[in-house]
Amino acid sequence: MDKTFASAGDMTEKTTSFTEIGAGLYAFTAQGDPNSGVIVGDESVMIVEAQATPRLARKVIDCVRSVTDKPISHLVLTHYHAVRVLGASAYGAPQILMSDAARAMVVERGQEDWDSEFARFPRLFQGHEEIPGLTWPTTTFSGRMSVYLGRRRVDLMQLGRAHTAGDIVIHVPDQNVMFTGDIVEYHSACYCGDGHLQDWPGTLNNIREMQPDAIAPGRGDALVGAQMVSRALENTADFVTSTYRSVARIAQGGGSLKEAMAACRAVCDPKFADYAIYEHCLPFNVARAYDEALGIDTPRIWTAERDAQMWESLQG
Template identity: 45%
Template sequence: MAKTFASQADLAEKQETFQELAPGAYCLTAEGDPNTGVVIGDDGVMVIDARATPLLARDLIERIRQITDKPIRYVLLTHYHAVRVMGASAYGAEQIIASDLTLDLIRERGRQDFESEVQRFPRLFKAVETVPGLTWPSLVFKDELTLFMGQREVQIRHIGAGHTKGDTIVYLPDCDVLYSGDLVEEGATPYCGDAYFTRWPATLDRLAAFEAKALVPGRGAALIGTAAVKAGIAATRGFLADLTDVVRAGVGAGKGLRAVYEDAMAALRPRYGHWVIFEHCMPFNVSRCFDEMSGITDPRVWTAERDAEMWRALEG
């Protein structure tokens, strides 16, 4: 019997946790749903990842208003995926910030990604009809940007490709809190459909060099303490290495995508099958890794049609 496509069967509401990691540094987590960060400076608020729709964004705004009445001045996009960006219009921010490579991806595949992700995650796109259109940054940087929110320094960095080519992190040096986006996951399967498997490990090395005291991953619980941060980065690295090893071996042996997928599921399910969205992510992950190990350097565009075709080929 074929599995339900992606996360279409995942309709149960998740328990949300709004947590203060250090003075003025918060995160909203929800049992493996996409995380959001909130940074409060002297003169305003930054939201890190905007949520999937304006409706979900307004839920976060209500939480922010319980702790501060300062204006939401900035929305920072850690990357371009629709579940992270389509709620941006609700905040009324002065600036929407993204890396130049993230802007490239929005131009190249933003519309296709939106349609694809709505099909994959119906629960996360409540009131999707209220999304006014693609989210476009108003402030774009190349490698790094430092903002001063009053006395609070906010370091925004593109430290290398991984989950996408434009991944962006946020670091607060006054309290050693790091927001990694989907470069790191905690108890959740990394989505690798737009990834760079051969570059992601080096990007994780640069991330680890911050030696943060707390890290907010893209999904899963916040990592508190340097030991937990180190372990979380190592777990993400381990998943990537294990998947790459299986797929590289299969491609080298001349196997087709379906056979490599079956090998990867058999090899990784015992160790990672309990991670959130494992069954959802693996067909996309193996497809992208198969491409990269076959010499296709940049990820191909996912469309709703390509999603369905791939799922039938691997899970039908």
């Protein structure tokens, strides 16, 4: 494992792309960095995921302005993580939508997550001085809600626990396109540190049953066409399942966290070592899988101090 803490040494700027994945629907991607989505309606625009800072958010806004001058009326956040939400102020004052569960996590652990992620991935927080504080939704829901951008309907849905307990997906039925946040990744490691690994595959099956024609995943390239969508769903499920089962065998047998890490590497390295942020995610994934295997249903809150202690314990 890299001796540098998490991705603290990753300061290489990523190349962004802006891909149309349906009529008026776009995926903003950045070589394994967090993605955003853009939904252009008749009257206004919805953004999916704010980015980590206002500076990064303005890159998304520049892309939006390359295709439309309609106002940004809605910002949808698929979950509470700092790298997804803290750029919200750059978009002006749109409606900000989250699930009830995600808002509860901002209350419970939003500041701790911000402090933790800032130390883990400093490149994503360049320009952090502009962040006015935690991002709070103006509208929350449980289960499902629809938003109309003129005639265009956008459905927000909770399909199950996965990356967090508050995950939502965004579906645009007129194009059968979905924005999944970090429930689905493409050639990028899943971050499972706040996840529910045993529930995750079932949530992926719920997405599969909707048979989307395209998906903007949380990280990685846009997924266009049934074959690419299916491959990403299968790979994401394999990543999560491989991680959990290898760790659970050790945890439930009384083994140590370090032994669980070795077991996870033996299974996952041959398949996923070349995925974006794989080394970054691995220790957090193992720690959460270890807890879940021992019956800890609610993920323990990560703090900067807990991060460092866990990282140190796995070195050598």
